[in-house]
Amino acid sequence: MAKVLCVLYDDPADGYPTSYARDDLPVIDHYPGGQTTPTPGAVDFTPGQLLGSVSGELGLRRFLEEAGHTLVVTSDKDGAGSVFDRELPDADVVISQPFWPAYLTPERIAAARNLKLAITAGIGSDHVDIDAAIAHGVTVAEVTYSNSISVAEHVVMMTLSLVRNYLPSHRVVLDGGWNVADCVARSYDLEGMHVGTVAAGRIGLAVLRRLAPFDVRLHYTDRHRLPREVEDELGLTFHESTEAMVPHCDVVTINAPLHPETEGLFGDKLLATMKRGAYLINTARARIVDRDAVDRALREGQLAGYAGDVWFPQPAPADHPWRTMPHHGMTPHISGSSLSAQARYAAGTREILESWLAGRPIRDEYLIVQGGALAGTGAHSYSANG
Structure with a gap:
C-alpha cells in the first residue's frame, strides 16, 4: 500500500465554503489542439468546488483510503519540523501545487x-529539483494543459489592468473619490501596441490568440518556431531570442518554464533595452526576473508597470519589495487555480494516481521525468544539468 503526501494551501480565512457563487461549470472535454481533458475512472467531487485547499483534498481521500492507501494532507511545508518534512521520509508519492509549492x-x-x-x-514542476529526481529515479508528472487557458486569461486581464490603469482607478472609487485626471494620467489604449511573448507554448500561444482581436502587433520568441500557417493567421513576428524581441515591444509577457536558460533572464541589462514605459507581465516563474531589478525599473520609470502572480519564495514574506513597489498589479499565485482549473487538475491528479497504482503507463503528455531521464512534455519544455 502507498502513502500519499499532499501539500495544499490553507482554507479560506472564514472557513471552507458551504456555498458557491455559481451552480455549475461549462463542460470542456478537450483543449486547443485536441488533447482530451483528464479522464479518470471516476471522481469524488463536484466540479466548481474548492479542491485546492486543505479541506478540499483534491477529492482524493475516499478513492485512496477505500483502496487501502494512506493520504496525508497538510499546508505546513516550510521551516524546521514542518509536517511535510516529518511525513516525507516514508512517503511513496508527493503531490503539490505551484501555488503553494512543497519544494x-x-x-x-x-x-x-x-x-x-x-x-x-x-502545470510547472520547477519546485521539484529535476536533476535530483533524475538521479534518484523519481517519476515527475504534471497535469499538462489543465490550467493553461486559466493562466492565459489572467495574462490578458493583467495586461489591460496595467495599460488602462484600472487598479488605481478602482481604488479612487473605494476611497470615495472622483478625480478623473488622476485616473487617466497613466491610462492608454492597448490598440496598436506591440505585444511580445517569451515562449509560445500552450499558454503563450493562447495569450497571442486572445490578444489578436485587440488589433495589436504580435511578436514571439521560442526555442521551437510555430508553424508558418499559425504565424500568418495571427500576423506574428518571430524573433530568435528574447534579447532581440523586447526592444520592439510595448508589452512583454513571460510564459516560459524556469530552467537554467531562463533563470535571471530579465535583469538590469535586459530591462534597460526595453522601451521606456513598457509593461512586463510574469505569470510564469518569479526567478525568471531579477527581483530587485524590476523594483528599480519601476521606481526609475523604465517600466510603466509590472504584474504577475509568481513570487519567490511562495508564500512571499511580508517585506517582499514587490508588495510596495510602484505601478504593480501583483496577486498571490492564483492565475492557474480558478475553481474551473481545479476541477481539471484534481481530475488529472487522480488519473495519474490511477495509472501509477495500477502499473499502467502515465499519459506521455503528463510526464516530466521518468526512468532517470526527461520524458514526455519534460523533454520538450525542460532542461537538465546532469
Missing part, C-alpha cells in the same frame, strides 16, 4: 527514501 530540494529527495512519484497538481 522538493535535493536534500529532501535524498531524505525521502521511499519516494517514487512527484505529482504537480497543475
Whole structure:
C-alpha cells in the first residue's frame, strides 16, 4: 500500500465554503489542439468546488483510503519540523501545487527514501529539483494543459489592468473619490501596441490568440518556431531570442518554464533595452526576473508597470519589495487555480494516481521525468544539468 503526501494551501480565512457563487461549470472535454481533458475512472467531487485547499483534498481521500492507501494532507511545508518534512521520509508519492509549492530540494529527495512519484497538481514542476529526481529515479508528472487557458486569461486581464490603469482607478472609487485626471494620467489604449511573448507554448500561444482581436502587433520568441500557417493567421513576428524581441515591444509577457536558460533572464541589462514605459507581465516563474531589478525599473520609470502572480519564495514574506513597489498589479499565485482549473487538475491528479497504482503507463503528455531521464512534455519544455 502507498502513502500519499499532499501539500495544499490553507482554507479560506472564514472557513471552507458551504456555498458557491455559481451552480455549475461549462463542460470542456478537450483543449486547443485536441488533447482530451483528464479522464479518470471516476471522481469524488463536484466540479466548481474548492479542491485546492486543505479541506478540499483534491477529492482524493475516499478513492485512496477505500483502496487501502494512506493520504496525508497538510499546508505546513516550510521551516524546521514542518509536517511535510516529518511525513516525507516514508512517503511513496508527493503531490503539490505551484501555488503553494512543497519544494522538493535535493536534500529532501535524498531524505525521502521511499519516494517514487512527484505529482504537480497543475502545470510547472520547477519546485521539484529535476536533476535530483533524475538521479534518484523519481517519476515527475504534471497535469499538462489543465490550467493553461486559466493562466492565459489572467495574462490578458493583467495586461489591460496595467495599460488602462484600472487598479488605481478602482481604488479612487473605494476611497470615495472622483478625480478623473488622476485616473487617466497613466491610462492608454492597448490598440496598436506591440505585444511580445517569451515562449509560445500552450499558454503563450493562447495569450497571442486572445490578444489578436485587440488589433495589436504580435511578436514571439521560442526555442521551437510555430508553424508558418499559425504565424500568418495571427500576423506574428518571430524573433530568435528574447534579447532581440523586447526592444520592439510595448508589452512583454513571460510564459516560459524556469530552467537554467531562463533563470535571471530579465535583469538590469535586459530591462534597460526595453522601451521606456513598457509593461512586463510574469505569470510564469518569479526567478525568471531579477527581483530587485524590476523594483528599480519601476521606481526609475523604465517600466510603466509590472504584474504577475509568481513570487519567490511562495508564500512571499511580508517585506517582499514587490508588495510596495510602484505601478504593480501583483496577486498571490492564483492565475492557474480558478475553481474551473481545479476541477481539471484534481481530475488529472487522480488519473495519474490511477495509472501509477495500477502499473499502467502515465499519459506521455503528463510526464516530466521518468526512468532517470526527461520524458514526455519534460523533454520538450525542460532542461537538465546532469
